[in-house]
Amino acid sequence: MKLRRWIVAGAVAVATVAALNVAPATAGRPYDPAAQSLRALAQRHGLYIGTAVDMDALADPADPRYRELAGSEFSTVTAENAMKWESLEPTRGTYNWGPADQLVDFARQHGQRVRGHVLVWHNQLPAWLTDGVADGSIDKAELRRILRDHITAVVRHFKGRIWQWDVVNEAVSDPWDTPSTLHYKGFWAENLGPGYIADAFRWARAADPKALLFYNDYNIEAFGSGNPADDKTQFVYEMARDLRARGVPIDGVGSQGHLGTQYGNYDTLQVAAALRRFAGLGLATAFTEVDVRSQLTAGVQAGDSAEINPRLQASAANFSTLLRACLAERHCLSFTLWGFTDRHSWVPDWFENPPEGLATAYDENYRPKRSYQEMKADLIFSGPPFVLPRVPQQPRR
Ligand code: XIL
Helix, strand or coil: HHHHHHHHHHHHHHHHHHHHHHCEEECCCCCCCHHHHHHHHCCCCEEEEEEEHHHHHHHCCCCCCHHHHHCCCCEEECCCCCCHHHHHEECCCCCCCCCHHHHHHHHHCCCCCEEEEEEEEECCCCCHHHHHHCCCCCCHHHHHHHHHHHHHHHHHHHCCCCCCEEEECECCCCCCCCCCCECHHHHEEEEEEEECCHHHHHHHHHHCCEEEEEEEEEECCCCCCCCCCCCCHHHHHHHHHHHCCCCCCEEEEEECEEEEEEEEEEEEEHHHHHHHHHCCCCCCCEECCCCEEEEHHHHCCCCCHHHCCCCCCCHHHHHHHHHHHHHHHEEEEEECCCCCCCHHHHHHHHHHHCCEECCECCCCCEECCCHHHHHHHHHCCCCCCCCCCCCCCCCCC
């Protein structure tokens, strides 16, 4: 009887370990979840953990750790710049696929999925395009054809190899823009009107019917007043709702997740509630560009731990807030970091006044920071009943 009970218990334990998709203890050594990679731990939740990849760093033989960690810690990758228009088509009609193809190959070698970033954005456009529009040599009708041809060429080139496409990026203004009432902003809205958004999704769907198509933006982690005139999340929610209602093929909303420790930010329940509302529209969600920057005060730069520690802790808390919210919502498919090491982060280059940095999960010498450990702990110490595996998503129609 006793023996039988033990056998049953053993069988249950083995079954549980199999169901959890964790490796059994190896010869004498107990299973240590903290020794697993982020990607291995996320797999138990069906969640993909990702990073933006800097192709120069990936190719640098003097910096092998970058390549190792990009391949071992993450299950999805995004080109930090290599799939942007200025990179892919620097000269009109001449495509430079090399670096982007290298990333797609790297992903295949490492069993990773690829987020395509980005088809339509007002930044990092080639000069031939913006100059042509400015000097009138490219008129509106031609501009629309150019956009259609670009989306078609790029999506076709990578057809079957991109899991999620950021089809339209950052189309909505911020409260600090002029006018302050939220509106569609930037090069494309100004030249083509907001109808380009629906067009872009339709063209992308036609070119690769199997890719999940996302709208991607920042400062949409949580709802505010609920008024679309000043609440960007509400504005994007209503945009997505209207696109869905009109049968436009949008499958998901990506929340970039660029946070800073100097701001108010949100708690996990607010962020989870926002993800749930987007899921209520029948949309997948993802965090697509997570980093948490801090101001590099004179004290931080001088190595004063009284100034550094609170920043590292606040950073870890913010990474954790976004990750836990994502874990809690079964339609949140992936959690991508915008770079994983302070050695290669866009933050110091882009936020100079005042200087900011310390935004990623590993320091400049590839030592994991508190942010990394907290994300790892979130992946380990979460599960049923409130954290359940992802619901696999298929393109809508
Ligand atoms: C940034 C890259 O990280 C930088 O290397 C580049 O110089 C500028 O763009 N939102 C986005 C990303 O959607 O594409 C941006 O990436 C960061 C903000």
